[in-house]
Every structure is written in structure tokens, then in C-alpha cells.
Amino acid sequence: MKQQLSSTNTQYSLKAASLPEEIKPVYTLTNAIMHESNPIQEKGLISIQGVDKIFVSERGHRVHALSNTWIEVAEKDFICIVGPSGCGKSTLLRIVAGLEQASSGQVLFQEQVQNKPHPQIGMVFQQYSLLPWRTVEENIILGLEIDRSSAHKKKETAERYLELINMKQFRHSYPFELSGGMQQRVAIARALANDPQVLLMDEPFGALDAHTRILMQRELLRIWEKNIKTVLFVTHSVDEAIYLADRILVMSARPGQVKEIIDVDMPRPRTRSNPRYGQLSEHILDMLEFDNISQSDTNNEYFSEVHA
Amino acid sequence: MRFHFRKRNTIMSKSLKRGALALIGPVLILLIWFVMADVIDNKLILPAPDKVFKHFITPLANIIGLGALTKNILVSLFRVFFGYLIAIIIAVPLGILMGYSRTANELGNSVISIFRPVPPIAWQPLVLAWFGVTSAATLMGLTRGDAYVYLNNFKISMTFIIFLGAFFPIVTSSIHAVSSIPKTWIESARVLGANEWDIFRKILLPGAAPTIINGMRTGLGSAWTCLVSAEMLPGSLSGVGYLITHAYEIARVDVVITGMISIGMIGAFLDFAFRFLESRKFKWQHQIK
Incomplete structure (x- = not known):
């Protein structure tokens, strides 16, 4: 089965047109297996090619986190990855960041193999990633310090990003003096201050309360529109994905695999009252639910495969 | 208002x-x-407090032929700091390395676990056999003069005992300090392009500093505690620890208690100074918990 998948050598670009009314996934897993030829061969900025990740615990247990994942990410795309817990979506992000190595397959960034942290790829973590002994300003310029930038550039950059996240008056505050939402704003500013081409976000609003979360989503879009980057955003929340993404990547449960890619064909700024919002949400939730039910089966199937 | x-x-x-x-x-x-x-x-069992305090009132007076109390305290302080400094120089980098690298931890941990429970006092016979009465003066090749008299007070054997007392608290707290640094801190530096040296300087050192300083405080207390056993070694002719043992031999319990109080007060003061530094410098640590 796995053999068959890779022999088709399919690459799925996320740059496909979608029909307005019914939800037509740009790509589904069954499509990919059934049709030998893929209509779109366009190379993206990031190209995830047949990535597999197997974790081996100290006691020798093998966990298959990601299986044969192919994704093409075009420049300036805002992509959200949703999926059940443990579907390997964070692992995928960490492999793109170069913090984790793929067990097989590869990730290309600007057509180069990406296997260690790259200055052009920034990352925002879920929480507690700010250095508590540094002020807001000092946290923002951490990347520039590592880069050994001039004092002038550091000052200028700090100024610009403090302005961008509306936190000028907090420049001398310490992270513990800020709310969770503010801390994440600083974390975003820190990632952006390095001026990366790609921003990876690993459930950045997952630890925030519902209200703050919605404010932060708005804030992120505002920043993104001012300062357009390619964004790969991992989330648990289907609602969040529809609000933010150009395209949503739905993943199946362990071993994680791309199940469907959906264009979010709604104009920005989006309103949650738009009927399309509900349609998309229902469609994705249905898919995730189906996955939860069949999860135990696939696990068994997988288990026998590994031990065969 | x-x-x-x-x-x-x-x-x-x-x-x-x-x-x-x-x-x-x-x-x-x-x-x-x-x-x-x-x-x-009975002043041989418990002298009255005023007999003891008179030594503190006249700290420059010669006590039982060993010189002034202040002089003995200073000699002891220097000894402790010398052994303590060497302990810091070795224990902090070693602890950081062992906290960061799993291999280094597995390599060193067994040795540390075995030696840590051995009280420094138990090392005395070995230390004597190894170092004898070699002092800083002997090492420098001095045999006479003021410098000789002064440096001869700093015996290798004493330094070693004090070193042992300070070493283990510092090394274990350094290991703990670094290994409990959240992975996210290291990774967020790494995605910003940090190399190993940047991570050491910008994340490990500042992140571990509060716990390391805390270990250094415990280490100093422990070094100070080892002073008496260090100054009981032959070749010692001054210091508060020696004052105590010598006063005991000539049955001057008031001087014994004077020495004990001196050690206690200085130890408490050093501890206080460290705590003060911690509360000033590492405010953030108490807030993130």
C-alpha cells in the first residue's frame, strides 16, 4: 500500500480553483491513490515530499506519527492544518522548522533540502516560549542579537514591531507581567523581527480563553495583511482555521496523513455569520468525526503492519 | 494620599x-x-555569656596566643573562599555540561552519586597522605619572608576539604538547573538561528543562573561548615577552626564558643548576602512559578 502510494509520485499543489457552492476538496486521499497523474505540478515555496516520521521511545515502542505526507505550499499562502490530537500536525511543523528530522521523505524550502533551522523560517510556539528574564523589547530582538546585528538595527526593529503589535508602552515589562494574549503577541513579534519568509505557528492561541483567542485571530490577520508572509498554522479549532486560512489541510488520525485540502472561498474580512462558514465547518467536523470513529480500526491495521 | x-x-x-x-x-x-x-x-562546661562576649568587644586582643580574633577570621575567610572559588570554577561548567548533554550526564552521574555521600571529614587521612603540609607557599617555592609566612597558611589539604564541601551542592544544582530549562526556550532560540554557543550564552546560562546561584549559596554554607575539619589538619596555626580545636585542648570553652559564634554569624551573613542578590537579580524566577 505504501509502496503504491509513492510510486504514483503525486504532488498536490494547493493552488487549485475551487467551486463556490458545494465543497470540492482540492485534493483527497482517495483521489491521489486512484489517479496516477496529478493535474498540477507547480512547485511551491515549501515542498513536503513523502514525509514519514516514526518515533521510537526509549523502551523501543514505535509510534508512527506521520505517514507519506505530500504538501506543496505556495508563497504567501495562509494554510491551516487541522486534525485530531496526535495526528502529527505539530510534528509536521517541527520537521519543516528543522527541529525534527523526517524518518523518510524530505522537505524542500526554496528548492533546498530543509533539515535544520533556517533563518527564513520563523516559528511561534503554543506558550511559555518567551525568555522570562528578558523584557518585551529584549525578547523581540533575540533573533537580531543571535544574528549579531548592529545596535541601531536592533533599536529600529524593536520599535517597528512594538508598534506593529501595539505594545509600545510595555517594552520594559517582563513576560510574567503580561497576559497570555500579550505574551503571544510578543512571541509573534519576535518571530517576525527576524523577517522570515515563512511563519510556522504551532497552536499559538491554543492556551488562550475564547474571547482573547478571537481578538488574537483578528490581530494576526491584521499583522499578516500588513506584512504578508507564508503562514503554516496548526490548530485544533476548525472555527479558527476557517477564519484564518486561505486553505485548510485536514489530516487523519495516527499515522497522520493529509486527508483533504479545502479552499476557503470566502472574502476577507470574514464573518462567522456567513452561511458558507457553517457549511465548511460542518464538512470538516464531519470528516474529523468519521476519523475518530474509524481511528481504532486504522490503528489496528497499522499495528499489524509494523509488526509484520 | x-x-x-x-x-x-x-x-x-x-x-x-x-x-x-x-x-x-x-x-x-x-x-x-x-x-x-x-x-x-563551671566555666569548663558552660562559661557565662559575658565571658564569651568580651572577646567580641575586644576583637583585636590576642587570644590564647593565636593572635586577634579578626585576624583568625580573615585567615579562615580567605581559606574558605579559595577552596570555594576552585569548586565554582570546576562545578559550574561541569554541571551545565551534564545538565545539557545526556552522554555527559550518564558518564559523570555515577561518579558523583558515589562520592557525594562521603563526608569531607572522611577524606582527611587520604588528603594528608596525598598533600601532607604542602601549602601555596611551597608550591610557589617560597621558604622565607613575609609572603612565606602568609601563604604558608593556605595548605592544599585544607583547600581540598573545603573544595569537596562546596563542590557537590554546586554541581548537583547546576545539573538540575540546566536540565529543567524548558525545551521551548532552547528551540525558540534555535529557530532564530542560534548555534550551540548562542544557546549556552543566551539561554542556558541566564536560564539556569537562579538555581546555580542557589546551589552556590548552599555550597558556601557547606564549605564554611567544613572549615573546622579542614583547620584541624596538621600544619595549621591559625583560623577560627584551629582556634576552636586549640582552645578545646587547653580547656578554654569560652574561646570555643567564641569561635562557634563567629562561624555561625559569618555563615549567616554570607547566606543573607546571597539571598539578597537572588531576590534582586532574579525576580523573574519567583514570578513564573
């Missing part, structure tokens, strides 16, 4: 209250000491 004033007032009375509470213990002990000394009425 009035509210402000009242608030300040309560803060003041609070710290006053705390100070009063801290004084109750020592005053009580002093009282019991007075009464007991009076009841026992």
Missing part, C-alpha cells in the same frame, strides 16, 4: 513584626544560657 500613608504604615509594622519574631529565638537562647551558666557554675 491618606490611604497611601496608611498602606505604608502597615508595611512598616509588618517588617517590624517580622524583625521582632526573628529576635525572639536568639534572645531566648541567650536567657537560657545565662540561667544555665549560673546554675552549672
Whole structure:
């Protein structure tokens, strides 16, 4: 089965047109297996090619986190990855960041193999990633310090990003003096201050309360529109994905695999009252639910495969 | 304004209250000491407090032929700091390395676990056999003169005992400090392009500093505790520890107690200084918990 998948050598670009009314996934897993030829061969900025990740615990247990994942990410795309817990979506992000190595397959960034942290790829973590002994300003310029930038550039950059996240008056505050939402704003500013081409976000609003979360989503879009980057955003929340993404990547449960890619064909700024919002949400939730039910089966199937 | 004033007032009375509470213990002990000394009425068992305090009132007077109390305290302080400094220089980098690298940890941990429970005093015979009465002066090749007299006070064997006392608390707390640094801190530096040296300088060192400083405080206390056993070694002719052992030999219990109080007061003062530094420099650590 796995053999068959890779022999088709399919690459799925996320740059496909979608029909307005019914939800037509740009790509589904069954499509990919059934049709030998893929209509779109366009190379993206990031190209995830047949990535597999197997974790081996100290006691020798093998966990298959990601299986044969192919994704093409075009420049300036805002992509959200949703999926059940443990579907390997964070692992995928960490492999793109170069913090984790793929067990097989590869990730290309600007057509180069990406296997260690790259200055052009920034990352925002879920929480507690700010250095508590540094002020807001000092946290923002951490990347520039590592880069050994001039004092002038550091000052200028700090100024610009403090302005961008509306936190000028907090420049001398310490992270513990800020709310969770503010801390994440600083974390975003820190990632952006390095001026990366790609921003990876690993459930950045997952630890925030519902209200703050919605404010932060708005804030992120505002920043993104001012300062357009390619964004790969991992989330648990289907609602969040529809609000933010150009395209949503739905993943199946362990071993994680791309199940469907959906264009979010709604104009920005989006309103949650738009009927399309509900349609998309229902469609994705249905898919995730189906996955939860069949999860135990696939696990068994997988288990026998590994031990065969 | 009035509210402000009242608030300040309560803060003041609070710290006053705390100070009063801290004084109750020592005053009580002093009282019991007075009464007991009076009841026992034997200066070989328990001399009266005033016999002891007169040594503190005249700190420059020659005590039992060993020189002034202040001089002995200074000699001891230098000894402790010397051994302590060497312990820091070795234990902190070693601890950081062992906290960061799993291989280094597995390599060193067994050795540390075995040697840590051995009290420094138990090393005395070995230390004597190895270093004898070699001093800093011998190492420098001095045989006479003022420098010789001075440096001859710093015996390798004593330094080693004090070093042992300070080493283990510092190394274990350094290991713990680094290994408990959240992975996210290291990774967020790494995605910003940090190399190993950047991670050491910008994340490990500042992130581990509060816990390492805390270990250094414990280490200093422990080094100070080892002083008496270090100064009991042959070749010692000064220092508070020696003062105590020598006073014991000539049955001057008042001097023994004077020495004990000196060690206690200085140890407490050093501890306080460290705590002060911690609360000033590492405010963030208490806030993130």
C-alpha cells in the first residue's frame, strides 16, 4: 500500500480553483491513490515530499506519527492544518522548522533540502516560549542579537514591531507581567523581527480563553495583511482555521496523513455569520468525526503492519 | 494620599513584626544560657555569656596566643573562599555540561552519586597522605619572608576539604538547573538561528543562573561548615577552626564558643548576602512559578 502510494509520485499543489457552492476538496486521499497523474505540478515555496516520521521511545515502542505526507505550499499562502490530537500536525511543523528530522521523505524550502533551522523560517510556539528574564523589547530582538546585528538595527526593529503589535508602552515589562494574549503577541513579534519568509505557528492561541483567542485571530490577520508572509498554522479549532486560512489541510488520525485540502472561498474580512462558514465547518467536523470513529480500526491495521 | 500613608504604615509594622519574631529565638537562647551558666557554675562546661562576649568587644586582643580574633577570621575567610572559588570554577561548567548533554550526564552521574555521600571529614587521612603540609607557599617555592609566612597558611589539604564541601551542592544544582530549562526556550532560540554557543550564552546560562546561584549559596554554607575539619589538619596555626580545636585542648570553652559564634554569624551573613542578590537579580524566577 505504501509502496503504491509513492510510486504514483503525486504532488498536490494547493493552488487549485475551487467551486463556490458545494465543497470540492482540492485534493483527497482517495483521489491521489486512484489517479496516477496529478493535474498540477507547480512547485511551491515549501515542498513536503513523502514525509514519514516514526518515533521510537526509549523502551523501543514505535509510534508512527506521520505517514507519506505530500504538501506543496505556495508563497504567501495562509494554510491551516487541522486534525485530531496526535495526528502529527505539530510534528509536521517541527520537521519543516528543522527541529525534527523526517524518518523518510524530505522537505524542500526554496528548492533546498530543509533539515535544520533556517533563518527564513520563523516559528511561534503554543506558550511559555518567551525568555522570562528578558523584557518585551529584549525578547523581540533575540533573533537580531543571535544574528549579531548592529545596535541601531536592533533599536529600529524593536520599535517597528512594538508598534506593529501595539505594545509600545510595555517594552520594559517582563513576560510574567503580561497576559497570555500579550505574551503571544510578543512571541509573534519576535518571530517576525527576524523577517522570515515563512511563519510556522504551532497552536499559538491554543492556551488562550475564547474571547482573547478571537481578538488574537483578528490581530494576526491584521499583522499578516500588513506584512504578508507564508503562514503554516496548526490548530485544533476548525472555527479558527476557517477564519484564518486561505486553505485548510485536514489530516487523519495516527499515522497522520493529509486527508483533504479545502479552499476557503470566502472574502476577507470574514464573518462567522456567513452561511458558507457553517457549511465548511460542518464538512470538516464531519470528516474529523468519521476519523475518530474509524481511528481504532486504522490503528489496528497499522499495528499489524509494523509488526509484520 | 491618606490611604497611601496608611498602606505604608502597615508595611512598616509588618517588617517590624517580622524583625521582632526573628529576635525572639536568639534572645531566648541567650536567657537560657545565662540561667544555665549560673546554675552549672563551671566555666569548663558552660562559661557565662559575658565571658564569651568580651572577646567580641575586644576583637583585636590576642587570644590564647593565636593572635586577634579578626585576624583568625580573615585567615579562615580567605581559606574558605579559595577552596570555594576552585569548586565554582570546576562545578559550574561541569554541571551545565551534564545538565545539557545526556552522554555527559550518564558518564559523570555515577561518579558523583558515589562520592557525594562521603563526608569531607572522611577524606582527611587520604588528603594528608596525598598533600601532607604542602601549602601555596611551597608550591610557589617560597621558604622565607613575609609572603612565606602568609601563604604558608593556605595548605592544599585544607583547600581540598573545603573544595569537596562546596563542590557537590554546586554541581548537583547546576545539573538540575540546566536540565529543567524548558525545551521551548532552547528551540525558540534555535529557530532564530542560534548555534550551540548562542544557546549556552543566551539561554542556558541566564536560564539556569537562579538555581546555580542557589546551589552556590548552599555550597558556601557547606564549605564554611567544613572549615573546622579542614583547620584541624596538621600544619595549621591559625583560623577560627584551629582556634576552636586549640582552645578545646587547653580547656578554654569560652574561646570555643567564641569561635562557634563567629562561624555561625559569618555563615549567616554570607547566606543573607546571597539571598539578597537572588531576590534582586532574579525576580523573574519567583514570578513564573
